[in-house]
Every structure is written in C-alpha cells, then in structure tokens.
Amino acid sequence: MPVRLTRRSVLGSAALGGLGLTVAACGAASTTSELPSGAPTTDPEAERVVRFSNWPAYIDQAEGDEPTTLDDFRASSGIEVVYTEDINDGSEFLAKVQSPLEQGRDIDRDIVVLSEETAQQFIERGFVAPLDYALIPNAVNLLPRLAAASFDPDRRYTLPWQSGFTGMGWNTALLQERMGVDRLDSLDQFFDPRLAGRVSVLSETMDTMGLMLAWAGFDPSSFTDEEFDSTLLLLQQQVDSGQIRQVTGNDYIGGLDSGDLIAVFGWSGDVLALGEGYGFGLPESGGLVWADSMLIPVVSPNQASAASLMNFYYDPSVAARLAAWIQYVCPVQGAQEAMLDVDPELVEDPWIFPPDEVLDACYVTQALSSERTGLLDRAFDRVVST
Amino acid sequence: MRWLRRNLVGIVAIAVLVYLFIPIAVIMVLSFNKPAGKYNLKFDEFSLEAWANLCGVPGVCSSFVTSIQIGIVSTIVATLLGTMIAFALVRYRFRGRSTTNLLIFLPMATPEVVMGASLLALFLNLRFPLGQITVIIAHIMFIISFVVVTVKARLQGMDPRLEEAARDLYANPRAVFRYVTFPLVLPGILGAALLGFSLSFDDFIISFFNAGTLVTFPIYIWGAAQRGIPVQVNALATIVFLVALVIVLTAQYVNHRKRRALDNPTPIAADAALPRS
Amino acid sequence: MVAVVPTSGVSGAPAPVAQRSSRTGYLLLFPGIAWLAVFFAIPFVTLFLTSLQQPVPGKSGRYMFGLQFSNYSDALAEYWPLFLRSFLYAGIATLLALAIAYPLAYFIAFRAGRWRSLMLVLVIAPSFASFLLRTYAWKTILSDEGFITSTLNALHLLPEGRILNTGIAVVAGLTYNFLPFMILPLYAALEKIDPRLIEAAGDLYASPITAFRKVTWPLSLPGVVAGTLLTFIPAMGDYINAALLGSTGNRMIGNAIQINFIQFRDYPTASALSFVLMAGILVLVFTYIRRAGTEDLV
Numbered sequence: 016m017p018v019r020l021t022r023r024s025v026l027g028s029a030a031l032g033g034l035g036l037t038v039a040a041c042g043a044a045s046t047t048s049e050l051p052s053g054a055p056t057t058d059p060e061a062e063r064v065v066r067f068s069n070w071p072a073y074i075d076q077a078e079g080d081e082p083t084t085l086d087d088f089r090a091s092s093g094i095e096v097v098y099t100e101d102i103n104d105g106s107e108f109l110a111k112v113q114s115p116l117e118q119g120r121d122i123d124r125d126i127v128v129l130s131e132e133t134a135q136q137f138i139e140r141g142f143v144a145p146l147d148y149a150l151i152p153n154a155v156n157l158l159p160r161l162a163a164a165s166f167d168p169d170r171r172y173t174l175p176w177q178s179g180f181t182g183m184g185w186n187t188a189l190l191q192e193r194m195g196v197d198r199l200d201s202l203d204q205f206f207d208p209r210l211a212g213r214v215s216v217l218s219e220t221m222d223t224m225g226l227m228l229a230w231a232g233f234d235p236s237s238f239t240d241e242e243f244d245s246t247l248l249l250l251q252q253q254v255d256s257g258q259i260r261q262v263t264g265n266d267y268i269g270g271l272d273s274g275d276l277i278a279v280f281g282w283s284g285d286v287l288a289l290g291e292g293y294g295f296g297l298p299e300s301g302g303l304v305w306a307d308s309m310l311i312p313v314v315s316p317n318q319a320s321a322a323s324l325m326n327f328y329y330d331p332s333v334a335a336r337l338a339a340w341i342q343y344v345c346p347v348q349g350a351q352e353a354m355l356d357v358d359p360e361l362v363e364d365p366w367i368f369p370p371d372e373v374l375d376a377c378y379v380t381q382a383l384s385s386e387r388t389g390l391l392d393r394a395f396d397r398v399v400s401t
Numbered sequence: 402m403r404w405l406r407r408n409l410v411g412i413v414a415i416a417v418l419v420y421l422f423i424p425i426a427v428i429m430v431l432s433f434n435k436p437a438g439k440y441n442l443k444f445d446e447f448s449l450e451a452w453a454n455l456c457g458v459p460g461v462c463s464s465f466v467t468s469i470q471i472g473i474v475s476t477i478v479a480t481l482l483g484t485m486i487a488f489a490l491v492r493y494r495f496r497g498r499s500t501t502n503l504l505i506f507l508p509m510a511t512p513e514v515v516m517g518a519s520l521l522a523l524f525l526n527l528r529f530p531l532g533q534i535t536v537i538i539a540h541i542m543f544i545i546s547f548v549v550v551t552v553k554a555r556l557q558g559m560d561p562r563l564e565e566a567a568r569d570l571y572a573n574p575r576a577v578f579r580y581v582t583f584p585l586v587l588p589g590i591l592g593a594a595l596l597g598f599s600l601s602f603d604d605f606i607i608s609f610f611n612a613g614t615l616v617t618f619p620i621y622i623w624g625a626a627q628r629g630i631p632v633q634v635n636a637l638a639t640i641v642f643l644v645a646l647v648i649v650l651t652a653q654y655v656n657h658r659k660r661r662a663l664d665n666p667t668p669i670a671a672d673a674a675l676p677r678s
Numbered sequence: 679m680v681a682v683v684p685t686s687g688v689s690g691a692p693a694p695v696a697q698r699s700s701r702t703g704y705l706l707l708f709p710g711i712a713w714l715a716v717f718f719a720i721p722f723v724t725l726f727l728t729s730l731q732q733p734v735p736g737k738s739g740r741y742m743f744g745l746q747f748s749n750y751s752d753a754l755a756e757y758w759p760l761f762l763r764s765f766l767y768a769g770i771a772t773l774l775a776l777a778i779a780y781p782l783a784y785f786i787a788f789r790a791g792r793w794r795s796l797m798l799v800l801v802i803a804p805s806f807a808s809f810l811l812r813t814y815a816w817k818t819i820l821s822d823e824g825f826i827t828s829t830l831n832a833l834h835l836l837p838e839g840r841i842l843n844t845g846i847a848v849v850a851g852l853t854y855n856f857l858p859f860m861i862l863p864l865y866a867a868l869e870k871i872d873p874r875l876i877e878a879a880g881d882l883y884a885s886p887i888t889a890f891r892k893v894t895w896p897l898s899l900p901g902v903v904a905g906t907l908l909t910f911i912p913a914m915g916d917y918i919n920a921a922l923l924g925s926t927g928n929r930m931i932g933n934a935i936q937i938n939f940i941q942f943r944d945y946p947t948a949s950a951l952s953f954v955l956m957a958g959i960l961v962l963v964f965t966y967i968r969r970a971g972t973e974d975l976v
Contacts, residue, residue, distance in 0.1 A: 512915020
C-alpha cells in the first residue's frame with residue numbers, strides 16, 4: 016500500500032486549500048520532521064519512516080561531527096526518523112492522544128516512550144499494537160529481571176527503553192554549606208529544617224509517594240488506601256511547614272543547577288548528567304526502580320519500521336552508547352561488555368549497571384487500576400497545590 | 402534637587418523602559434552561551450555555536466517553521482475577515498449591531514485558558530482531529546477581534562474630506578476605494594496584521610490545548626525548558642525580536658514621511674498596538 | 679452589552695460618508711462573524727454542556743450528557759481559594775502596573791517630543807520576544823543565588839528569604855507580562871488631552887498636584903479603565919506565571935483549569951471552573967465599566 020503523501024502534508028494543504036489560499040511553502044514542508052527541505056511529498060517509500068516521541072534529553076545528542084545513534088540507525092536502515100521530544104508528563108500525553116486513538120486515527124507517532132503507569136493505561140485502553148518479535152531478534156538481550164512487567168507480563172506490547180531509579184539528588188556545595196555533609200542518605204536529612212524552602216518533590220504521584228511510603232515504613236509495591244492517606248499527611252506537613260518549595264517535573268534540574276534547590280526527589284540519569292558538583296543517592300528507607308517502555312500505537316502505519324528501530328536499540332553496542340550519554344540504567348544484556356569500547360570508566364558504574372544489592376534495596380511501585388490512579392492523583396494534587 | 406523634580410517623570414519613564422528590557426537582555430546574553438553540562442541553565446562561556454548552527458538541536462527548527470506557517474495563514478485570514486468587519490461597522494448600517502459588537506468584544510475579554518478549553522471541548526465533542534488545522538482555526542478566532550478594533554480605529558480617524566474630494570472629482574466608488582480609501586487604511590491593516598502575527602506566533606496556552614501532537618515553537622520551548630532551554634531557542638527568539646523591531650521601525654519611518662505629506666496623526670506602532678483605545 | 683459604537687464617525691471629525699444600508703454590509707460582516715459564532719460562541723455552549731456532564735457508570739474517565747449541576751458546587755467547594763487568590767494576585771498586579779505605567783505613558787504623551795514614536799515602539803518591542811522565554815528569564819533573574827535576591831536578603835527585606843517561588847514572584851511576573859497592555863491605552867487617553875488645559879490649571883494657580891488631580895487624571899480615566907481591564911483579565915486567567923514563578927501555595931485558577939483538563943481529563947470540572955471564571959470576569963467588567971462611566975470600549 017504505497018502512501019503517496021504524508022498525512023501531515025495532506026492536512027496542511029487541505030487546511031490551506033479549504034481556506035482558499037495558496038501558500039506554496041506550506042504544503043510541501045513537513046512540520047515536525049528534520050527532513051531536508053524540498054523532500055518530495057510523493058515518496059513511494061513514505062512508510063519507511065518512524066515518528067518517535069520521547070521525553071526531553073532522553074537520547075544522545077550530537078557532539079561535534081560524531082554521528083548519534085539515531086544517525087546510525089538512519090544510515091544503516093534507510094529509514095527516516097522524525098524525533099520529537101514532546102512527552103513531559105504521561106497523563107498529559109494521554110490526554111492529547113486519547114480521542115484520536117479511540118477513533119482509530121493516526122496520531123503521527125510510531126513509537127512512544129512512556130512510564131509504567133501510562134503504558135498500563137494505554138494497554139488497558141487497547142491503544143497498543145502487539146510487538147512482532149520476528150522483527151526484533153535483539154529482544155533476547157532484554158535483561159531477565161525486566162522480562163516481565165506487572166502491566167505487561169509477557170512483554171507482549173512493550174520493551175523497556177531505559178530503566179532508572181527515583182531517589183534524592185543534591186547540590187553538593189550548598190548541601191555542605193547548610194548541613195555540613197556531602198551526601199544525603201535518608202529522608203530524615205531531606206526534611207531537615209536547615210533545608211527548609213530549598214527542596215522539591217516530583218509531580219508524578221507514585222514517584223513522590225513511593226519514596227514517602229517507604230520512609231513511613233510501608234511497602235510501595237503493595238499498600239492500602241489507609242497507608243497512602245496517612246503517608247500523604249506526612250507530605251502535607253512538609254508542604255505546610257514550607258520545607259517543600261516546589262513540586263516539579265523534570266525542571267528540578269534547573270533548580271539544582273541554579274542553586275534554588277539544594278535537594279530534590281529526582282531521577283538517577285538526569286541528576287548524574289549534571290556532572291561534578293551534584294550527587295544522587297537512594298534513601299536508606301528504600302528507593303524506587305522503574306523502567307520506561309517503548310510501545311507502538313495500534314494505529315501506526317509504520318509498525319515494521321518502528322520494530323526495526325526497537326531492534327536497533329537492543330543491540331548491545333548501541334545500548335552502551337546510549338547509556339553512556341544519558342546515564343540511565345541500561346536494560347540490555349551485553350551492553351556492559353560493549354561499554355568497554357565506549358567508555359571504560361562506566362563499565363562498573365552502579366547507576367548504569369546496578370549490582371543486585373542495589374536493586375534489591377529498591378521497590379517497584381504497585382501497579383494500580385486507572386480508577387485508583389485517578390483518585391490517588393487527585394488526593395496528591397490536593398495536598399501539593401493549595 | 403530642582404532638576405530632579407523637573408525630570409522625575411522622565412527618569413521614572415526611562416527606568417520603566419529599562420525594566421521592560423531586562424528579560425530581553427537575559428535572553429540575548431544566553432544565546433551566546435556555551436553550556437558546560439548538557440543543560441543550558443546558566444552562562445558558562447561565550448560562544449557563537451548556537452548562532453552558527455541554529456537547527457543543531459532536533460525539533461527546534463521544525464517547530465519554528467510550524468509556528469511561522471501557522472502565523473502566516475492565521476494572520477492572512479484573520480486580517481481579511483477582521484478588516485471586512487471593520488468596514489461594515491464604520492461604513493454600513495445593519496441590524497444586530499450590538500450583538501456584533503459583543504461578539505467582537507468577548508474574545509478579548511476571555512482568558513486564554515477558557516478559550517483554549519472551550520475550543521478543545523468543541524473539537525473533542527465533534528471528534529475533530531487536533532493538529533495544525535485546529536490551531537489555525539483557534540488563532541484566527543482570537544486574532545479577528547484585535548484586527549477589527551485596530552482597523553476600525555484607523556477608519557474612524559480618517560479625514561472623510563479626502564474621499565469627498567475624490568467623489569467631487571467624479572471618481573466612481575471603486576476608484577475612490579482603490580486610490581483613496583484603501584491606501585489610507587493600509588497602514589492600519591498592516592499594523593493589525595503585524596499584531597496578529599505576533600499574537601499567533603507567541604501563543605502558548607490556546608495552542609497547547611488544541612495542538613494535539615503538533616509542536617509549535619512555544620510548545621517546544623515549554624517542553625525543552627524542563628531540562629534547560631537549548632541555546633538555539635534563545636538565538637531564534639533574538640532573531641524574531643530583531644526582525645520584528647526592524648519591521649516596526651521601518652514602517653514607523655515610512656509612515657512618518659507619509660504623515661508629513663498627509664498630516665495623519667496616528668503612528669503605526671499605535672495602530673498595531675492600541676487594540677482597544 | 680453596554681458598549682455601543684458611535685453610530686456615525688468620531689467626535690471632532692466631520693461626519694463621514696453617510697452610512698449605507700445594503701447587502702454589502704451584511705456580506706462584509708458575514709464571514710468574520712460566522713467564524714466567531716462557530717469557533718467562539720458555539721464552544722461556549724459546548725463548554726456549558728460539558729460542565730454539566732456526568733460520568734459514564736463503570737467507565738472511569740468517560741462522560742456523557744447530563745444535568746449535573748453539582749459539578750459546579752463540587753468544583754467551587756474545592757477550588758474557591760484559587761479563585762480568591764487569582765483575584766488578589768491579578769488585582770495587585772493591575773494596580774502595580776498602573777503605578778508603573780502611568781509615568782511612562784505620561785512622559786511619552788507630553789514630554790517625549792520627537793522620540794514619541796520610538797518610545798512607543800520600545801514599549802511593544804519586548805512582546806516580540808517569546809512570552810515564555812521572558813518568564814523563564816525572570817526565573818533566572820530572581821534566583822536565590824542571584825544578585826537581586828542576595829542583595830535584598832542581605833538587607834533582611836525578604837520575609838521568606840527568597841523571591842522565586844513565592845507569591846511576590848508570581849505577582850511580579852504578572853505585572854511585567856501585561857504591562858504593555860496598561861501603557862498603551864493610558865498613552866492613547868493622555869495623548870488626546872489638550873496640554874493647554876493643564877497649562878490653564880497652572881495659570882489659575884493650581885499646584886501641579888492639584889492640576890493632575892483635577893484635570894489630567896479625570897481626563898485620562900478612559901485609558902485607566904481600558905488599561906486596568908486589559909491587564910486584569912489576562913492576569914486573572916493566567917497560569918504560566920504561577921507555574922513557573924510560584925510555589926505549591928501560589929497556584930491560580932488557571933492552573934486548576936489546566937490540570938483538570940489536561941492531566942486529570944476531568945472535563946466537567948474543568949469546564950465548570952472555566953465557566954465560572956468567565957462569568958465572574960464578565961460581571962466584573964460590566965460593573966466596572968458602568969461605574970467608571972466609559973461605555974466606548976469597543
């Protein structure tokens with residue numbers, strides 16, 4: 016089935032045509048792609064494209080003339096990749112695409128990377144295409160500990176993009192100045208009055224509440240509503256006392272860097288990428304470990320190309336290059352060996368290739384029904400927003 | 402002391418102008434930054450890298466082009482529709498004038514979040530796919546009122562004797578319009594178009610609600626800001642700022658010279674920016 | 679609607695061409711008005727209908743037609759403090775903007791001479807740089823470790839020890855962002871004043887302050903009314919400043935609408951909040967216009 020026009024260019028020209036206007040420049044130019052201008056709109060190979068939506072700063076970027084992993088994929092497969100960093104919040108992304116997906120319309124995306132919670136909601140709603148493992152032979156490299164997810168027991172729909180930890184990040188110099196220590200080991204320290212007004216927690220309910228539940232002595236991987244509510248009261252106290260300055264998405268990075276935030280609830284790779292002068296650690300009461308998933312929308316017309324992209328990133332040497340850049344936990348077996356060629360210093364990095372004892376000390380937060388997620392989100396928002 | 406009292410208003414005025422430009426200075430300075438880490442958060446080192454490689458970060462340029470396309474289409478349509486309404490309001494009698502006025506006034510009195518939300522509710526109910534079309538529809542909708550008000554002010558401020566004179570010289574209505582009315586109103590229309598484009602190009606809230614997965618420049622900034630806005634964004638914003646400034650200043654200059662000839666009291670900047678006076 | 683456009687021409691200028699009544703007028707009006715009707719007025723109706731929807735039983739996140747007026751009471755019960763806060767923040771920002779804008783507008787109108795047009799351009803120029811980027815720039819400027827905050831802190835002038843992520847920062851952001859909307863109408867009103875009136879007041883031995891109070895200020899009132907409305911309305915509905923410059927305790931009603939629409943996908947609640955906000959603003963606007971006695975807003 017040759018696709019003669021990209022959907023977007025059709026839409027674009029329809030918009031213009033419908034308005035009785037002729038703005039020549041608008042019809043042909045693709046709007047989100049990095050295609051060279053003047054790319055023909057009647058490309059018989061139009062389906063040889065993957066439209067990839069990801070979180071910001073979640074992939075390697077060009078440094079000088081070095082090709083990126085995406086460049087290599089383009090070169091080796093001949094498939095064009097339209098890469099968009101437009102996912103900042105799972106619920107927000109779901110809200111954007113829910114109605115076209117329900118109506119079976121293309122959403123201009125062939126691969127999206129989502130958190131466990133959002134991936135679950137996509138799967139529950141029937142929005143996700145089952146993976147064709149014949150096209151993803153490298154999937155055998157998936158780390159055994161990630162082979163099953165609560166929301167996708169046989170990995171029928173999803174493959175991890177990256178795994179990572181939720182824990183505490185800090186600005187070492189300022190921490191030293193305020194507390195006289197150069198690292199944080201517990202939430203008791205995190206909520207020390209000397210840090211009042213200089214700490215932030217995450218806006219993702221289960222990231223913040225997972226750490227809080229563990230601190231309160233409950234099990235984030237299995238908790239009751241009562242336990243959640245009583246933990247929420249602990250959070251409420253910290254909000255009311257002015258200890259917590261902000262509830263942030265990824266933007267705690269800016270706060271750490273500018274010094275407005277001394278300590279944060281954050282994600283391992285983000286904080287580590289800040290480099291020297293900043294630290295990341297898991298609280299003694301327990302950190303969280305998670306895996307973000309790649310999935311293919313069921314409406315995608317480019318599922319085969321999307322599958323080859325997944326396959327590409329499950330090649331250990333590619334995975335190692337990606338991990339070396341973004342410093343999240345690599346989900347691909349063999350990448351640790353491949354890392355020797357990429358950056359020998361990172362081979363033993365506990366945040367990229369965590370040893371079992373680190374993983375054992377972490378919780379995987381409980382998978383919840385959409386309904387319960389909604390209720391908990393609201394309860395959480397009520398605490399942090401008023 | 403006396404000098405101070407006499408010039409107090411002037412000093413305060415200059416201080417306010419400086420205040421208006423403080424953030425602009427920050428934006429420009431950061432466009433010459435070479436961030437030390439992976440995030441562009443504070444000034445580390447002077448560099449022209451972003452300027453040399455404006456599209457160096459994936460998605461920046463395509464979102465920029467998207468916004469320009471949307472801006473052009475919305476501005477053209479809205480300017481056309483708005484100018485027609487302005488002519489009708491000033492030159493014609495018709496029934497339902499107060500309803501018309503209300504319909505023009507309300508979009509300007511509606512917070513963007515409400516407009517964005519209500520349009521989204523409409524599109525969701527109609528199951529209309531979100532994307533470039535919905536954003537353009539929304540932009541045209543909120544620009545029209547500003548165009549009407551701007552062009553109307555110009556029309557009302559026009560000296561009718563000029564048209565009368567043309568008629569006295571036996572010009573037919575078409576010729577009067579073409580050679581007298583239109584050239585006189587044109588600066589107002591251009592001012593309105595400029596205003597419309599800048600409103601569209603900079604709109605975040607309404608676009609965010611109605612864009613679906615489309616990424617406009619402000620939406621790109623919003624997302625990228627989570628991990629530090631790429632230097633390229635600052636460079637592009639600086640370019641837009643300077644280009645707009647040059648356009649307005651040139652228009653001002655041209656208008657100024659024409660004004661001497663025609664003794665027309667409205668400067669174009671005021672035309673562009675005085676939507677409701 | 680109170681405001682009625684003067685039916686013929688502007689005061690001062692000779693009456694223009696007699697207004698024609700013909701099909702042309704309607705033809706000129708139709709496309710634009712139709713656009714506004716379809717994409718502005720009808721969405722309000724759908725917004726209202728959405729605000730009364732009820733959940734589909736057993737399917738979370740799905741809503742259907744209903745007459746659930748309790749959506750309104752529930753939404754208000756939960757979010758009334760945010761309405762109040764928005765009113766407060768927007769009100770303070772408007773007054774601050776008025777105080778800042780007046781001297782500048784006055785200067786441009788009466789003292790700027792040949793620099794007048796240039797200064798007007800400078801007033802609108804900042805709007806050419808992205809609204810979001812300017813707000814992010816304030817985040818940098820007001821940072822805890824930045825110059826302004828550390829200076830004020832050294833003088834012990836900040837009760838919370840910081841500016842960023844406080845109500846002060848949100849109000850400051852609102853004031854800055856909507857300032858041009860205050861300056862321009864003020865200028866337009868001041869520019870119309872005949873300077874000889876002020877001189878005459880001086881000749882009659884009025885002190886400059888009395889002259890301002892009795893002559894300039896009353897004559898500039900239409901600009902004050904337009905400017906305060908143009909500042910207050912967008913400030914009241916804004917959520918960007920609160921999101922970027924505020925803290926947990928500084929959210930405004932716009933944030934609540936945004937989060938309910940986009941994050942919780944609770945369309946009825948979000949619609950109800952939007953509707954209340956809009957109704958509130960309209961009531962305020964019309965009362966205010968009546969009181970101020972200026973009806974020629976449109």
